[in-house]
Amino acid sequence: MNKLEQARVKINEIDQAMAELFEKRMHAVEDVISYKQEHQMEVLDFSREQQVIQKNLLHIQDEKLRSYYEEFITDVMKVSRHYQHATLIEKKIGYQGTYGAFSYLAARATFPDDELIRFKSFEDVCKAVESKEIRYGVIPLENSHSGEVGEVSDLLYRYPLYIVDIFDLQVNQALLAKEDIPIDQITKIYSHPQAISQCSKFLKGRNIEIIEFPNTALAAEFVSKQEDPTIAAIASKEAAQLFGLKIVEDNIQTNDDNTTRFAIVAKEANTQGNHFQVIFTLANKQGTLAQAINSIASRGFNMKSIKSRSIPQNAWSYYFQVELEGFYEDASTQAMLKELGTVCRDLKYIGSYNK
Numbered sequence: 347m348n349k350l351e352q353a354r355v356k357i358n359e360i361d362q363a364m365a366e367l368f369e370k371r372m373h374a375v376e377d378v379i380s381y382k383q384e385h386q387m388e389v390l391d392f393s394r395e396q397q398v399i400q401k402n403l404l405h406i407q408d409e410k411l412r413s414y415y416e417e418f419i420t421d422v423m424k425v426s427r428h429y430q431h432a433t434l435i436e437k438k439i440g441y442q443g444t445y446g447a448f449s450y451l452a453a454r455a456t457f458p459d460d461e462l463i464r465f466k467s468f469e470d471v472c473k474a475v476e477s478k479e480i481r482y483g484v485i486p487l488e489n490s491h492s493g494e495v496g497e498v499s500d501l502l503y504r505y506p507l508y509i510v511d512i513f514d515l516q517v518n519q520a521l522l523a524k525e526d527i528p529i530d531q532i533t534k535i536y537s538h539p540q541a542i543s544q545c546s547k548f549l550k551g552r553n554i555e556i557i558e559f560p561n562t563a564l565a566a567e568f569v570s571k572q573e574d575p576t577i578a579a580i581a582s583k584e585a586a587q588l589f590g591l592k593i594v595e596d597n598i599q600t601n602d603d604n605t606t607r608f609a610i611v612a613k614e615a616n617t618q619g620n621h622f623q624v625i626f627t628l629a630n631k632q633g634t635l636a637q638a639i640n641s642i643a644s645r646g647f648n649m650k651s652i653k654s655r656s657i658p659q660n661a662w663s664y665y666f667q668v669e670l671e672g673f674y675e676d677a678s679t680q681a682m683l684k685e686l687g688t689v690c691r692d693l694k695y696i697g698s699y700n701k
């Protein structure tokens with residue numbers, strides 16, 4: 347063995363030992379992450395990093411290596427911070443609205459152990475996913491009664507995000523009050539206008555004052571903070587638990603099939619699942635939509651839905667959002683999309699999921 351080979355054998359041994367130590371160090375860092383998350387502490391702790399550097403420099407005996415060691419241990423902690431940030435993002439899920447509202451319930455049901463972060467608007471949720479501030483966003487796609495959430499479709503058109511799963515939340519309304527009193531003793535009911543209209547049959551003929559509130563969870567929270575036991579809120583029964591209220595009457599909605607479908611959106615595409623969606627735009631010429639639909643139908647794809655909406659900031663132009671039955675990665679799907687692409691002006695894949 348020449349000198350180079352001998353040195354490399356030594357380096358190999360040291361690297362192996364360092365790899366084992368690196369793994370051990372990162373596993374210790376995992377405990378730091380969960381502690382910091384629990385106590386809402388920042389990842390960067392500058393004074394701790396200074397301590398680590400100074401304390402370990404004392405172990406360096408070769409004077410000329412001190413500055414290199416400082417650089418090395420600084421980098422180790424930088425990697426540790428990257429790992430901490432990435433792990434924290436993994437556990438961050440965004441939703442729009444209020445704690446306890448239906449979006450919150452959908453996010454909690456899909457990610458029972460993760461940190462839920464509230465955003466003011468659907469767009470803020472999408473921005474946070476795009477900038478990797480959070481891992482997933484949970485946003486409503488459509489409701490079985492009131493139809494699509496147009497703003498969310500527009501965001502899927504505009505943002506480079508993908509639907510990676512869907513979740514159907516059954517919207518059940520309950521009458522909640524501080525005490526389990528008979529309904530005829532209730533004097534006022536607070537709730538969102540949509541929830542009130544969903545319970546019109548239950549409310550009909552009752553001599554109760556109805557007061558509109560920005561959303562059902564806020565109404566439940568408001569009732570929980572008042573002294574009056576005769577006031578009630580219409581909200582989910584889960585809100586009763588979250589705000590310490592009693593369920594006076596459950597399932598008071600007129601229709602039992604009121605479901606909101608939520609999309610779980612991510613920055614990385616998921617291509618697995620028996621359904622997928624695309625968005626396309628067409629040249630404003632005779633027959634282009636028929637051609638597009640024909641490229642889908644002639645290849646035997648079942649179109650589950652097609653929605654047309656005007657393109658944001660582009661007057662009198664429209665995009666089409668289509669849900670198709672099939673597997674995105676199948677050769678037959680790729681061939682169909684290739685043909686569709688030749689007919690469309692733009693064609694964008696927006697995700698797959700199982701249904």
Ligand SMILES: O=C(O)C(=O)C[C@]1(C(=O)O)C=C[C@@H](O)C=C1
Pocket residue numbers: 375378389390391392394395398422423426427
């Ligand atoms: O001790 C901490 O607080 C850590 O987060 C660990 C660690 C490290 O890897 O040593 C990483 C980031 C901090 O800035 C300080 C130190």
